[in-house]
Amino acid sequence: MRNPMRSQITSPRTRVSQVLRKPSFAGLALMLAAGSLLLTGRVTERDLGAASGTALLRPTGAPQLISQSPLPTMDGQICEWMPASASTTLAASLWQEPAASRSAADAVQRVNADREPIRSINDTYPTYSAIAVDTTNNEVYLQDENLFGLKVFNRLDNTPATAAFTEPKRSIGGIQTKLEFNCGLYVDQKTGDVYSVNNDTVDTMVIFSRNAEGNVPPMRELSTPHGTFGIAVDEVNQELFLTVEHDNAVVVYRKMAQGEETPLRLLQGDQTQLADPHGIVVDTRNGLMFVANHGSTHLVRGEHEKPNWPLDRDRMVRGSGKLLPPSITVYPIKAQGDIAPVRVIQGPLTQLNWPSNMAIDEERGEIYVANDPDHSVLVFKTTDQGNAAPTRVIKGPKTGIKNPTGVFVDLKNNELWVSNMGNHSATVFPRTANGDVAPLRTIRSAPLGKQALMIGNPGAIDYDSKRDEILVPN
Amino acid sequence: MAKTNEPPTRVVAGQKTLLARTMHDIRYDEVNDEFLVTNQFGQALLTFRGDADGEAQPIRVINGPKTQLQRPDRLDVDNVHNEIFVPDIDRILVYPRTGNGDVAPIRMIHGPDTGLDTATLAVDPINNVIVSSVGKQLLIFNRTDEGNVKPRAIIGGPKTEITRINQIHMYPPKGLIIAAQPGGAGIEPKAPVFIGIWRIHDKGDVAPRWKLGGPKSGLKKPRGVALNPKHKELIVADMRLNTVLTFYFPEIF
Numbered sequence: 001m002r003n004p005m006r007s008q009i010t011s012p013r014t015r016v017s018q019v020l021r022k023p024s025f026a027g028l029a030l031m032l033a034a035g036s037l038l039l040t041g042r043v044t045e046r047d048l049g050a051a052s053g054t055a056l057l058r059p060t061g062a063p064q065l066i067s068q069s070p071l072p073t074m075d076g077q078i079c080e081w082m083p084a085s086a087s088t089t090l091a092a093s094l095w096q097e098p099a100a101s102r103s104a105a106d107a108v109q110r111v112n113a114d115r116e117p118i119r120s121i122n123d124t125y126p127t128y129s130a131i132a133v134d135t136t137n138n139e140v141y142l143q144d145e146n147l148f149g150l151k152v153f154n155r156l157d158n159t160p161a162t163a164a165f166t167e168p169k170r171s172i173g174g175i176q177t178k179l180e181f182n183c184g185l186y187v188d189q190k191t192g193d194v195y196s197v198n199n200d201t202v203d204t205m206v207i208f209s210r211n212a213e214g215n216v217p218p219m220r221e222l223s224t225p226h227g228t229f230g231i232a233v234d235e236v237n238q239e240l241f242l243t244v245e246h247d248n249a250v251v252v253y254r255k256m257a258q259g260e261e262t263p264l265r266l267l268q269g270d271q272t273q274l275a276d277p278h279g280i281v282v283d284t285r286n287g288l289m290f291v292a293n294h295g296s297t298h299l300v301r302g303e304h305e306k307p308n309w310p311l312d313r314d315r316m317v318r319g320s321g322k323l324l325p326p327s328i329t330v331y332p333i334k335a336q337g338d339i340a341p342v343r344v345i346q347g348p349l350t351q352l353n354w355p356s357n358m359a360i361d362e363e364r365g366e367i368y369v370a371n372d373p374d375h376s377v378l379v380f381k382t383t384d385q386g387n388a389a390p391t392r393v394i395k396g397p398k399t400g401i402k403n404p405t406g407v408f409v410d411l412k413n414n415e416l417w418v419s420n421m422g423n424h425s426a427t428v429f430p431r432t433a434n435g436d437v438a439p440l441r442t443i444r445s446a447p448l449g450k451q452a453l454m455i456g457n458p459g460a461i462d463y464d465s466k467r468d469e470i471l472v473p474n
Numbered sequence: 475m476a477k478t479n480e481p482p483t484r485v486v487a488g489q490k491t492l493l494a495r496t497m498h499d500i501r502y503d504e505v506n507d508e509f510l511v512t513n514q515f516g517q518a519l520l521t522f523r524g525d526a527d528g529e530a531q532p533i534r535v536i537n538g539p540k541t542q543l544q545r546p547d548r549l550d551v552d553n554v555h556n557e558i559f560v561p562d563i564d565r566i567l568v569y570p571r572t573g574n575g576d577v578a579p580i581r582m583i584h585g586p587d588t589g590l591d592t593a594t595l596a597v598d599p600i601n602n603v604i605v606s607s608v609g610k611q612l613l614i615f616n617r618t619d620e621g622n623v624k625p626r627a628i629i630g631g632p633k634t635e636i637t638r639i640n641q642i643h644m645y646p647p648k649g650l651i652i653a654a655q656p657g658g659a660g661i662e663p664k665a666p667v668f669i670g671i672w673r674i675h676d677k678g679d680v681a682p683r684w685k686l687g688g689p690k691s692g693l694k695k696p697r698g699v700a701l702n703p704k705h706k707e708l709i710v711a712d713m714r715l716n717t718v719l720t721f722y723f724p725e726i727f
Contacts, residue, residue, distance in 0.1 A: 110681040114688030115721060118707070121476045122717035146716055180661050180714075200496060201713065202661060227496070245496065246515065276494055276515050296494045296516030313514070314563070319539035321517025323492045353489045353529075372495075373488035373529065451481040458711035459498040460548065460641045461698035461718060466507055466524060469483060470476065470700070470709055470718055473497035473511060 121470070123453040125165070125446035126151055128419035130185035130357055130406035131426055134192055135413065137210070139169070140443065141194060142419060142426055143185045143406065145456060149173025150182070150196065150208075151445065153426075155413070158441035165424075165445045174215025178206050181457050184231040184242070184357065185406070197224075197231045197242060200457055205231075205242070207258075220258045225251060225310050230280040230292070230357055234333065239264065241289065243277040247310035248297050250280065250289070252336075266308040269338025270299055273329050275322075279358035281367060283382055287333045288342075290367055290382070292355035295324040308336075326352040328367070328380070347387025351378055356405040359416075361431070366391070368416060370404040377407055377418055379434075394418075396436025400427045403454065415440070422452050476718075488529035492520055498593075499548035499641065506571075508533070510551050510558065517543040519558060519569070536569055538576025543567065547593040548641065552617070554599035561595040561606055564588075566615070583615060585622025594639060600646035603674050605653075607639035612651065614674060629672055631679025637665040640697040641711075649674040650683075650726060654699040656713065669699050669710060671726060684726060686710075692719065703727055 126144035128151075133140050138155040151168040159166040172194075173179060184197030192210025196218075203226050206218035227246030234241070238255040249268035253261065268274065275297035281290050302315035327346035331339065346352070353374040360367050365382040369390075376395035380388065394401065394416075403422030410417060414431045424446035427439035446452075456474040464471055476483075487493065494513045502509045507524035518537035522530060536558070537543070549560045556571040557580070565584035569577055583590065583604075590613070595606040602617040603626075611630030615623065629651075630636060636655060643652045651672045657663025668687030672680070686708065687693050698711030706724040711717075 109683075111684050111725075112688070113684050113686050113723070114690045115686070116690045117692065117710075117719035118722050119475070119477055119720040120692075120717055121480065121719075122478055122715060124479055175662055178661060201659075248515075278495075294495060295489065296492075296513055296518075298515065298517050313545050316517065316544045318542045318544045319517065321513075321515070321537055321543060323513070323516045323518055323535070323537060326489055354487070354495060450479070453479070453481055454485070455716050455718065457496075457713055458716065458718065459697045459713060460500050461700045461709055461711040462500050462502045462509065463700045463702045463709060464502045464509070464524065465504045465702075465704060468475075468704070471500050471502055471509055472482075472698075472711060472718060473500040474495075 121453070121455070123455065125424045125450065125452070127421045127424055127452045127454065127456075128406065128426055128445075129183045129421055131408045131417050131419035132185045132187040132194075133408050133410045133417060134187050134189065134210070135410055136189055137192060140417065140426065141185060141187055142168075142443070142445075143182050143196065144173070145182055145421070146452070147173065148179045148182065149177070150179065150185075150194065153443050156441070157443050159425075159444040161448055163444075164447045166443050168445075170213045172208060172212050172214065172216065176215045176217045177208075178202055178204055178218060178221070183229055183405070186231045186233050186240075188233070193219075195231060195233070195240070197228050199229050199245065200227055203228075220256075222253065222258050223260050225249070226312065229278050232280045232282045232289075234282050234284055236284045241280050241282060243280045243291060244268075244310050245276055245278065247300070247312055248272070248274040248277060249310035250274070250277065250291060250335075251308065251310065262306050263308040265334070265336035266304075266310060267331065267335050267337070267339070268300070268310050271338045271340040272331075273297075273327065273341055273344060275324050275327065278354075278356050279369065281358045281360035282333055283360055283362055284333070285362045286382065288382065289331045289333050289335060290358060290360070291329050291331070292352075292358055292369060293324075293327045293329060294354050295326050297322050297324060326350075326355055328352070328355065328358075328369070330385075343385040345380060345384050345386070345388055349387045349389040350380075351376070351390060351393065357407060359407045359409040361409050361411060363411065366409075368407045368409055370407045370418065372403050372405050372421070375401050375403065375422070377401065377404055377416070392432070392434040394429060394433050394435065394437065398436045398438045399429075400425060400439055400442055403452070421454060424450060424452055484527040486522065486526050486528065486530055490529045490531050491522075492516070492518065492532055492535060501549060501551050503551045503553045503571075505553035510549055512546040512549050512560075514545055514547050517541070517546060519543070519546060519549060519560065534572065534574040536573050536575070536577050540576045540578040541567075541569075542579060542582075545593070548595065550595060550597045550642075552597045552599040555617075557597075559595055559597045559604060561590075561592040563592070564590050566590065566592075566595060566604065566606060581618075581620045583619050583621070583623060587622045587624045588615075589613060589625060589628075594642055596642035596644045596651070598644040598646045598649070598674060601649050601674055603644075605642055605644065605651050605674070607636075607642065607653065609638065610634075610636045612636065612639065612642075612653065612672065614677075627675075627677035629676050629678065629680060633679045633681045634670070634672075635666045635668070635681070635685075636670070641699050643699055643701055644674075645701055645703075645726065648726065651676075652699050652701065652708070652726075654696045654710065656695045656697045661714070663695060667693050667696060669693075669696060669708065684723075686721060686723070691721070701727075
């Protein structure tokens with residue numbers, strides 16, 4: 001770590017090494033005076049140079065230049081003289097340095113600065129957002145949202161505690177695959193086709209054949225609305241359902257839709273109670289659709305760009321935003337337009353907390369919910385409504401569940417799979433597991449106990465000067 | 475001094491935070507030790523204590539019909555004049571920093587002369603300018619501008635190499651505009667990818683005074699940029715890499 005009290009100033013001619021002392025209380029007055037010069041805007045760099053020189057002669061308490069020595073010339077960097085009293089924090093520097101002027105500094109040359117970073121903060125291991133099992137071929141597909149790919153494992157793989165990770169039997173990833181922030185996953189149990197939903201940055205759903213491997217183009221693509229997240233397929237009616245997070249909508253396509261094909265149906269509007277929808281499952285036996293909502297919502301108005309295409313963010317009604325509790329909303333499977341849910345699961349007893357992807361057991365009438373920041377999986381009856389407590393909750397230190405965002409119910413082998421974004425793993429439990437129970441098996445892609453960084457689609461950043469921390473929204 | 479594979483020191487997440495899981499801006503207010511985040515889906519501005527951790531609730535929430543918020547993707551905070559600035563498509567909305575609840579904007583830059591169609595901005599409270607971006611341009615307004623005003627300057631043209639700008643940060647002591655250009659949409663951006671640094675007095679078709687980018691930098695899709703004056707570092711959030719990169723950049727401080 002660089003010493004924050006030691007700085008170097010460079011110019012085409014010289015580099016000056018400064019050693020700065022800590023400020024004392026007496027320095028405050030001088031800082032305020034410099035601040036008034038700054039605010040009047042009548043200060044010049046020469047004035048500041050003189051002021052700084054004077055400051056050297058007094059016990060100002062501010063950082064002071066006590067020695068300097070010439071250093072070799074360094075190419076490509078620009079000289080900007082700074083007073084010795086310059087602070088090392090932005091807030092303090094606002095008081096001490098001149099407001100930007102149009103002086104000589106405006107005449108500096110333009111510099112292309114291609115340089116290596118001194119630090120990188122990233123996660124070199126996969127983090128798994130969604131999961132699906134090919135029960136025909138006994139393979140597990142894990143959606144890697146960190147390194148943008150799909151990893152395929154044998155269903156019975158189990159990483160020993162002493163092993164660093166389990167090697168996947170094959171991987172799909174790379175520019176050609178168009179996988180990026182891939183968050184929803186479906187595997188066709190008959191054909192082995194793999195459907196991958198991208199969120200936020202790539203408005204394309206990609207479909208791969210079962211044997212796809214490496215950096216290969218998808219065998220089929222479908223242009224989708226921006227911000228899709230969850231996927232469900234009605235195999236009886238050959239229809240494909242996608243949630244649209246950004247638009248509070250569900251779009252329904254033909255299962256084999258591709259290219260620019262438009263949706264068959266759209267569910268969106270004031271009555272739907274869709275609110276930042278994520279996971280989705282369909283109950284073909286009872287003709288129902290279940291959607292997990294985080295709770296943020298707004299109204300939309302306007303004309304549709306094309307048939308059954310959601311009204312997007314540009315059509316938000318100003319000031320209509322609401323921050324609602326999380327919910328699972330239930331609709332007829334053929335619901336379209338602006339219709340109210342037939343039931344809503346919502347309230348403190350539900351324990352819902354950013355409910356993510358879901359899975360359904362139609363036979364037993366149960367819904368499984370990946371309950372991300374609660375580090376739990378919740379199980380509800382498909383008939384639940386209102387402020388209903390889950391019938392089972394898998395949660396606790398023995399489970400190995402951390403930030404689960406994907407679940408899959410393997411009805412053939414009577415198992416429940418969970419993908420954990422928080423610790424690079426997938427854990428598998430007996431289907432009826434409840435409480436703080438150890439998994440039957442774990443597929444781990446990083447050393448045991450290695451916590452995921454969970455940096456995901458960082459669109460901004462800031463620096464917390466008080467704590468010397470970097471703030472990253474995801 | 476976090477590095478590769480080092481987990482975060484704190485994670486603010488969960489239902490009580492009122493955050494959406496898709497966030498596009500964050501601003502630390504070092505004077506008041508708070509940080510601000512937008513929730514674009516719920517049309518809300520959330521302010522947290524600087525030390526917020528876990529499922530912390532925001533200490534203030536600006537949300538409701540009076541706010542006129544439509545698509546608050548990004549924001550910035552002026553801790554000198556105690557105001558929050560929000561770029562919102564065809565307007566810039568200004569709120570009191572301590573506003574809470576259904577608060578109307580105290581000022582708005584809006585109208586055909588503004589040329590606004592934006593989702594990003596930054597404010598320099600010392601030199602009294604707002605810098606926003608529209609398409610291939612940076613638009614510079616006076617901090618106190620209101621109504622249907624023209625930008626006081628526009629930076630744009632082939633020499634700027636601007637194609638679209640995401641996060642912008644200001645460095646008031648030097649009057650610098652630091653802007654992240656992630657390139658075009660899609661997985662493999664074709665347009666130039668860089669962090670561009672201009673001065674607030676630049677205008678017209680001028681190249682950035684400093685441009686950080688190229689093979690050594692490793693940048694693929696930089697969407698966020700911030701400054702660490704303490705260590706004279708420029709911090710970049712790269713979306714394609716899912717990585718935060720820190721560059722030693724003393725010449726701009």
